[in-house]
Amino acid sequence: MTTETLERSVDLAGQTGFGDLYARVQRFYAHQMQLFDLHDADRWAATFTEDAVFSVPTLDAPVRGREGLVANVLRNRRRQEESGEQHRHWIGMLDVRPGPDGTLRTRCYALVYVTPRGGGSRLLRVCVMEDELVPAGGDWQTRRRVVTRDDLA
Amino acid sequence: MTTETLERSVDLAGQTGFGDLYARVQRFYAHQMQLFDLHDADRWAATFTEDAVFSVPTLDAPVRGREGLVANVLRNRRRQEESGEQHRHWIGMLDVRPGPDGTLRTRCYALVYVTPRGGGSRLLRVCVMEDELVPAGGDWQTRRRVVTRDDLA
Amino acid sequence: MTTETLERSVDLAGQTGFGDLYARVQRFYAHQMQLFDLHDADRWAATFTEDAVFSVPTLDAPVRGREGLVANVLRNRRRQEESGEQHRHWIGMLDVRPGPDGTLRTRCYALVYVTPRGGGSRLLRVCVMEDELVPAGGDWQTRRRVVTRDDLA
Numbered sequence: 001m002t003t004e005t006l007e008r009s010v011d012l013a014g015q016t017g018f019g020d021l022y023a024r025v026q027r028f029y030a031h032q033m034q035l036f037d038l039h040d041a042d043r044w045a046a047t048f049t050e051d052a053v054f055s056v057p058t059l060d061a062p063v064r065g066r067e068g069l070v071a072n073v074l075r076n077r078r079r080q081e082e083s084g085e086q087h088r089h090w091i092g093m094l095d096v097r098p099g100p101d102g103t104l105r106t107r108c109y110a111l112v113y114v115t116p117r118g119g120g121s122r123l124l125r126v127c128v129m130e131d132e133l134v135p136a137g138g139d140w141q142t143r144r145r146v147v148t149r150d151d152l153a
Numbered sequence: 154m155t156t157e158t159l160e161r162s163v164d165l166a167g168q169t170g171f172g173d174l175y176a177r178v179q180r181f182y183a184h185q186m187q188l189f190d191l192h193d194a195d196r197w198a199a200t201f202t203e204d205a206v207f208s209v210p211t212l213d214a215p216v217r218g219r220e221g222l223v224a225n226v227l228r229n230r231r232r233q234e235e236s237g238e239q240h241r242h243w244i245g246m247l248d249v250r251p252g253p254d255g256t257l258r259t260r261c262y263a264l265v266y267v268t269p270r271g272g273g274s275r276l277l278r279v280c281v282m283e284d285e286l287v288p289a290g291g292d293w294q295t296r297r298r299v300v301t302r303d304d305l306a
Numbered sequence: 307m308t309t310e311t312l313e314r315s316v317d318l319a320g321q322t323g324f325g326d327l328y329a330r331v332q333r334f335y336a337h338q339m340q341l342f343d344l345h346d347a348d349r350w351a352a353t354f355t356e357d358a359v360f361s362v363p364t365l366d367a368p369v370r371g372r373e374g375l376v377a378n379v380l381r382n383r384r385r386q387e388e389s390g391e392q393h394r395h396w397i398g399m400l401d402v403r404p405g406p407d408g409t410l411r412t413r414c415y416a417l418v419y420v421t422p423r424g425g426g427s428r429l430l431r432v433c434v435m436e437d438e439l440v441p442a443g444g445d446w447q448t449r450r451r452v453v454t455r456d457d458l459a
Contacts, residue, residue, distance in 0.1 A: 019172030019325030022180060027328060030399040034413065086456040088415055088432055090398050092243050093183040107187065109241055111266070113417070113432050115456035121432040126241055126266050126274040150239040150268035172325030175333060245396050246336040260340065262394055264419070279394055279419050279427040303392040303421035 025096050025106065025133070028140045033089040039077035045069040049134060049143045056147040084117040091129060104133040104140070110147065126150040178249050178259065178286070181293045186242045192230035198222040202287060202296045209300040237270040244282060257286040257293070263300065279303040331402050331412065331439070334446045339395045345383035351375040355440060355449045362453040390423040397435060410439040410446065416453065432456040 028047070035044035045066040048054070054063040054072075063069055080087060094108040112125040132144040181200070188197035198219040201207070207216040207225075216222055233240060247261040263282040268274040285297040334353070341350035351372040354360070360375060361368040369375055386393065400414040416435040421427040438450040 017173075017325075018180075019170075019174070019176040019329060020323075021325070022176035023172060023325040023328035027324075027401060030401045030414070033399050034401060086432075086459055088399075088456065090415060090417075092245060092398060093186050093241075095180060095183045095187060108183070109243060111243075113429065113456075115432050115459075117459065118457060121429050121456060123266070123274050123276060123429060126239070126268050150241065150266075150274060151271060153239055153268075153270065170326075171333075172323075172327070172329040175329035176325060245398060246339050246394075248333060248336045248340060261336070262340075262396060264396075276419065276427050276429060279392075279421050303394065303419075303427060304424060306392055306421075306423065 021098075021104075022094075022096055025104065025140065026094060028133070029091050029094070029108075032142070033091065036073065037086070037088050039073055039080070041070040041073035041077070044073055047141060048145075049136075049141045052141070052143055052145070054142075054145045056145070057149045057152050086115045086117075087124070088113040088115075099132070102135055103143070104131075106131045106133060174251075174257075175247075175249055178257065178293065179247060181286070182244050182247070182261075185295070186244065189226065190239070190241050192226055192233070194223040194226035194230070197226055200294060201298075202289075202294045205294070205296055205298070207295075207298045209298070210302050210305050239268045239270075240277070241266040241268075252285070255288055256296070257284075259284045259286060327404075327410075328400075328402055331410065331446065332400060334439070335397050335400070335414075338448070339397065342379065343392070343394050345379055345386070347376040347379035347383070350379055353447060354451075355442075355447045358447070358449055358451070360448075360451045362451075363455045363458050392421045392423075393430070394419045394421075405438070408441055409449070410437075412437045412439060 032044065032047045035047065048066060048069055050066055052063075052065065052069065054069060056063075059072070063072055076087070090111045090113065091108045092111075094106060097105045097107075099105050107128070107130050110127040110129040111123060112127070113121055114124040115121040127150065128148045130146045131142050133140040134143045185197065185200040188200065201219060201222055203219055205216075205218065205222065207222060209216075212225070216225055229240070243264045243266065244261045245264075247259060250258045250260075252258055260281070260283045263280040264276060265278040265280070266274055267277040280303065281301045283299045284295050286293040287296045338350065338353040341353065354372060354375055356372055357370070358372065358375065359368050359370050360378075365378070369378055382393070396417045396419065397414045398417075400412060403411045403413075405411055413434070413436050416433040417429060418431040418433070419427055420430040433456065434454045436452045437448050439446040440449045
């Protein structure tokens with residue numbers, strides 16, 4: 001059984017401009033996930049802050065900083081070149097909450113699909129992803145990410 | 154073969170503020186589905202009106218009112234505690250149409266993913282979900298929900 | 307390994323009205339995919355320009371124009387009536403980029419789920435979809451679509 005809890009969201013429903021905010025965050029994630037699946041290491045890492053902390057159960061320890069993030073993508077690229085598999089990371093059920101200091105806290109579901117060359121696609125993993133986003137040049141950067149896997153819950 | 158039909162959507166494309174409306178509805182569902190998957194019975198039920206009617210094929214009869222909704226979530230919680238499975242409800246392809254009286258009618262696809270503890274995730278179900286939403290304190294509440302399952306179509 | 311590349315997106319983050327634009331495009335796709343899965347051939351074809359070009363690996367050659375699009379949907383309907391399967395097309399990770407001339411270029415992931423009557427749902431296909439959208443009466447129409455399949459990458 002999950003031990004997650006869900007914070008009560010700040011009510012943004014009435015706030016003007018929520019549409020812009022929410023759309024920008026959705027687009028941020030669309031772009032970030034596409035770059036990740038393309039193994040575009042540098043541009044993907046640039047969607048995180050220099051000092052970003054990335055915690056995901058598939059890694060032994062949290063990744064700290066862009067250098068580690070880049071290395072992680074390049075390792076994925078090597079593995080997938082060897083295996084001939086294409087991964088797709090997909091997020092949804094996105095909740096966005098503004099923090100006290102202009103930062104955003106997000107909570108969403110994340111799916112990973114994998115497709116071997118010439119083979120059948122399958123769902124690889126179901127996760128919950130929680131981010132802290134900071135404003136960066138009219139867009140966002142992820143400062144902290146915590147991913148939990150349903151199979152390890 | 155499906156016997157569904159799709160109403161012609163009111164054209165909202167040009168309407169100012171559609172971005173806010175659509176984002177708020179997306180966030181409403183993200184929150185509602187997260188609460189459901191967390192078995193947060195009371196807060197989930199509070200996203201429905203007191204007199205909500207919830208029709209879903211997996212129940213023998215429509216659930217009427219929050220009490221029944223709460224009981225439904227608590228039953229899910231017991232089952233999933235026993236089975237050690239985590240369910241995730243995910244909606245997409247969301248169409249939003251304003252009704253005559255400030256209500257909204259929505260039609261979307263709904264997926265259910267299930268992950269056994271330590272096991273592989275799988276797609277459990279593909280559904281179509283149609284809601285009637287009413288304004289509630291700057292947010293929304295579901296007054297009526299009809300879910301159809303593709304496997305039973 | 308994918309050979310895709312991802313264009314640097316025009317920065318829309320700061321642009322006012324991005325929320326409206328993004329929501330309208332999301333709703334456009336929700337509607338277009340629902341019509342496709344309902345085999346509503348004429349209304350689905352009307353979401354494309356008269357001279358639309360639709361390239362998808364499952365077809366021997368690109369479909370050109372609405373007549374071909376309608377024929378394609380009717381063929382799908384016949385096949386699915388025979389097989390008793392319901393398909394659902396689902397897009398996500400939507401990136402939207404305004405073109406030079408009021409057109410939009412979009413890049414998203416597309417999934418196809420299939421559910422046999424009385425049977426288990428499954429993920430049929432993982433694709434990447436790239437569209438050129440043109441304004442049409444306050445909404446959009448697809449002028450050009452290129453779909454690539456991960457299993458054929």
